[in-house]
Amino acid sequence: MNRRETLKLMGGATALSVAGLPSLSWADTPKEMVTVVKIAGIPWFNALEKGIQKGAKDFSINASMVGPANVDPAQQVKLLEDLIAKKVAVIGLVPLDVKVCEPVLKRAQAAGIKVITHEGPEQEGRDWNVELIDSVRFGEVQMERLAKDMGGKGEYVVYVGTLTTPLHNKWADAAIAYQKKNYPDMKLVADRFPGADEIDTSQRTTQDVIKAYPNLAGILGFGSNGPIGAGNAVRQQRLQKKIAIVGTVLPSQAKALINDDIIREGFLWNPTDAGYAMVAVASLVLNGKPITDGVEVPGLGKAAVDVAGKQIKVDKIMRINKETVDGLIAGGL
């Protein structure tokens, strides 16, 4: 057999299997949902994947998760294109860049694929966006906590991942506005600092900030490594009695700093719940259930729904403090 014949045979086999498979399996195999996340292999999305797997079992959807190896929007687009070609029933997405993802999502919708996003309130080309927190409320709750530790007065600074990370800056805006309204004796002494995605950057920033503003009494860190870096710096300089730290952290990472009262309290939403919620919403959509305000999302309770804005919100702020931290770590966070 020469090469051409072999190729022809192989081609024939592929065509056969493509034509044959769907008709064989359509009826009894569950529909497929693939969720594209920001980056594969980091603890946050490993926890989210657990929720997706649990949802897959509970709702009989063949749900799985993929993600690029680097934080790169172009690679997300590539993965999304593959999913369109694969003709999955639902695409889940935690977008890195809403503009970059928009055209390919619209193509997916045109092909009849449902699109469910998470952390993408501004994403065009979606059917629903699922959030476990209200962005404004999330910022306010953390400011409330910081204000409590600062006695409602004194100087503070705010860290974000980058100056353009949408959610971090939204929380920061909300927190600062809340302080201006309710705690006039507190003062934001500098514009928000970037770098809260990396421990060593926020550690260095904190060392500098402590020197530049000797009366500093509070640090609010958005971006899961911000409070950790700040905490390391504050511990080194033995300033934990003077400077209160509050912010978003991962429980296992923050445990030591929380137990030493350096990070006064951490806030987060549970990524496992988020993964589960995405599959739950997908199941509602696939089964043609109407989604209106107050709809019961299985396993998560009542949701606030903005039908025109395509937003589904379940209020699930997770508080990480001395009492809760061990339980959360046991739960795999």
Place this chain on the structure above:
Amino acid sequence: MPDSLKAALARFRRSHEFWLLAVILLLCAGLGVANAQFLTMQNLFDLLTSYAFVGILALGLLVVLIAGGIDISFTATASVAQYVALAFANAYGANWFTVFAIAMGTGLALGAINAQFIQKLRIPSIIVSVATLNIFYGLLIFVTGGKYIYSLPDWFATGIFWFEFDWGKTSSYGVNLQILVLGVSFLITWLLLNRTNIGRQVYAMGGNPDAAQRLGFHTFRLNMLVYCYMGVMAGAASLVQAQLAQSVAPTVLVGKELDVVAAVVLGGASLSGGVGTVLGTFLGLTLLAVLQNGLILLGVSSYWSQLFVGLVILISVSVTAWSQRERRARRVRA
């Protein structure tokens, strides 16, 4: 003043390093006047500590650049070395000597892989190191599942603290692990490049590889040494970073290549090989560190800080280029 010293000074006045030093001194004077906190021992120690990681990597990269190559896989090498060394320490117990031996040994092995491909197959070093960056990093993420290590052995988390002295109210300062390793790295790299036969061969090979080969240099052995040196430095730097951050996070180092490249190139090393000094790298690193630090101390809004960093880099590089052009023009006229 003896003539030789005078000649050396005159040579220094014409060098890239001189202008860089001038920019730095100007900047420091300005910052010192503007904020009393800037010219303090405390700030000096903080700066040295937080830039040790970038500095050690910069020294490794300097040697590679002088040899006429480039390596950007060092962040992945560092991530792997860090993970291997501290996972081992957690599982089987270790001491300072063994963790450094493991981390630097891992770096050495990965550097040797780079050198093999670059030298044996004659693939451009940038392509090889882009590929190995992804391979090393990809394997690490695959094997570890991206899990962070938060609990480090006590002796490692505590670090070292020599020549402790008190400074002001509650803080005390001393030579810590970061500063010690940074200092040793500078010393060894300076000795290697300026006081050994190998160092001179590295400069010669970077300046003109064909000539070096015809002169009978063992270019394979030299390249092997250069990339392994980079790997060893990455291993040492990785532990310095892990000790500072008090954790091992496999995903945070990759992506910092440009900080390191910027420090070395700003220090006058040429991307086309044969040129570069340890002093220049030190000054390049200092300029970047002082800038970042100074902007916060001055209370410059973070929205502006990147713009300033870019401007100062551009100005300091332009000053050098301008002074060199002047000199060339004068030589032509003469």
